[in-house]
Amino acid sequence: MTERFDFDEVFDRREVPALKVHRMVLGADGMDLFPAGVADMDFRAPPAVLAALENRAAHGIFGYETVPDGLMPALVDWLKLRHGWSVNPDHILRAPNVLNSLSMAASLFSDHGDGIIVQPPVFFDFADIIAENGRRMVTNPLVLSDGRYEMDLGGLDTCAADPRVKMLFLCNPHNPVGRVWSKLELAQLGTICRKHGVVVVSDEIHGDVTFAGRTYTPFASVSHDDALNSITCLSPAKSFNIAACCSAFTVVPDHARRDAFAAENSRLTVNKNNAFASVAMEAAYLHGGPWLDAVNAYIEANLALVRERIADVPEVTLIEPDGTFLLWLDFRALALEPEKLALFLRQDAGWAITRGIAFGEGGAGFGRLNIGCVHAQLDQALEGLIDAISKNRETLT
Numbered sequence: 030m031t032e033r034f035d036f037d038e039v040f041d042r043r044e045v046p047a048l049k050v051h052r053m054v055l056g057a058d059g060m061d062l063f064p065a066g067v068a069d070m071d072f073r074a075p076p077a078v079l080a081a082l083e084n085r086a087a088h089g090i091f092g093y094e095t096v097p098d099g100l101m102p103a104l105v106d107w108l109k110l111r112h113g114w115s116v117n118p119d120h121i122l123r124a125p126n127v128l129n130s131l132s133m134a135a136s137l138f139s140d141h142g143d144g145i146i147v148q149p150p151v152f153f154d155f156a157d158i159i160a161e162n163g164r165r166m167v168t169n170p171l172v173l174s175d176g177r178y179e180m181d182l183g184g185l186d187t188c189a190a191d192p193r194v195k196m197l198f199l200c201n202p203h204n205p206v207g208r209v210w211s212k213l214e215l216a217q218l219g220t221i222c223r224k225h226g227v228v229v230v231s232d233e234i235h236g237d238v239t240f241a242g243r244t245y246t247p248f249a250s251v252s253h254d255d256a257l258n259s260i261t262c263l264s265p266a267k268s269f270n271i272a273a274c275c276s277a278f279t280v281v282p283d284h285a286r287r288d289a290f291a292a293e294n295s296r297l298t299v300n301k302n303n304a305f306a307s308v309a310m311e312a313a314y315l316h317g318g319p320w321l322d323a324v325n326a327y328i329e330a331n332l333a334l335v336r337e338r339i340a341d342v343p344e345v346t347l348i349e350p351d352g353t354f355l356l357w358l359d360f361r362a363l364a365l366e367p368e369k370l371a372l373f374l375r376q377d378a379g380w381a382i383t384r385g386i387a388f389g390e391g392g393a394g395f396g397r398l399n400i401g402c403v404h405a406q407l408d409q410a411l412e413g414l415i416d417a418i419s420k421n422r423e424t425l426t
């Protein structure tokens with residue numbers, strides 16, 4: 030019998046200090062807004078994860094622990110069975126979170142002042158990590174062509190050719206434009222980076238959330254040579270909505286780089302085991318598949334709702350995603366400066382979404398909407414947006 034999951038149930042996320050609904054994010058005057066900024070989902074984790082956590086809590090003793098024997102095999106099987114990627118377990122290092130791995134890669138494999146390539150509009154923390162490590166951000170903007178973002182491979186070749194450029198932060202799938210990069214695109218990127226000695230650090234945290242007919246290709250699975258030139262950052266945080274209760278993994282196939290990573294982990298003593306994270310992750314990878322399929326289908330239904338509701342609204346255009354629960358909406362037809370657009374969305378539409386400009390200059394006039402939420406709430410929020418836009422139209426005419 031197929032298991033059924035109820036994603037329509039509404040939970041009060043304010044019962045815990047959830048960031049998405051916190052005044053830190055919404056502002057003290059924003060507590061009634063539709064909270065669709067922070068990239069997590071409003072659904073309870075898979076039942077198997079909840080049961081594992083309850084069992085672990087019931088044990089009641091939380092002294093020092095090591096990694097459960099089943100965790101790494103569960104991850105390796107997941108990557109193999111779900112994504113066709115055979116990973117040698119010896120190549121996997123544990124990490125506190127994905128951003129930590131990106132930051133460690135930058136500090137270990139580039140020097141102060143070296144360039145790191147990013148392809149904006151892209152997850153804003155990439156820029157912070159580069160700046161905080163004293164590296165230089167080199168931008169190779171994605172190109173929007175016929176409603177779809179593509180990589181500018183010529184531009185990438187030029188950026189990578191600079192000998193002071195040592196690394197590229199890849200976002201695969203790409204937050205915020207929702208592209209699930211094809212094997213061909215990844216192979217082309219990989220070839221350029223290898224040609225110029227640029228290490229690819231691939232953030233694949235969104236890899237499990239893809240829509241029907243779309244396939245996520247782990248960058249390191251493209252070829253043996255690409256694997257050796259890669260550092261892949263993985264985590265079950267997004268896939269199973271357990272960001273506050275998991276850790277992450279770094280896959281480092283190159284021996285010397287892996288040793289350097291392991292030594293740095295040791296120096297920083299980052300690998301303390303959190304029992305709840307361990308059991309949550311193991312249960313998710315072992316038993317979370319059906320839940321993930323169901324949540325992906327639910328998100329895709331939310332996507333269909335957005336598509337349908339804004340079809341007749343020329344002021345807003347959906348950039349069709351291949352995956353992720355983050356939608357990139359084009360509001361440029363409203364002709365509002367980023368500050369004014371944010372105010373309009375907030376005050377008139379009642380939306381708290383992430384400003385497009387936060388992802389780089391090319392994001393001006395766009396916004397990132399999180400659709401990992403209850404369908405009826407999304408519907409209501411869309412109503413608010415459509416009303417606000419039609420009132421705005423009336424004032425202009």
Ligand SMILES: Cc1ncc(COP(=O)(O)O)c(C=O)c1O
Binds near residue numbers: 125126152200204266
């Ligand atoms: C692309 C991307 N990478 C990393 C993160 C954060 O990962 P972590 O919490 O494991 O550091 C996010 C969260 O929004 C993200 O979207």
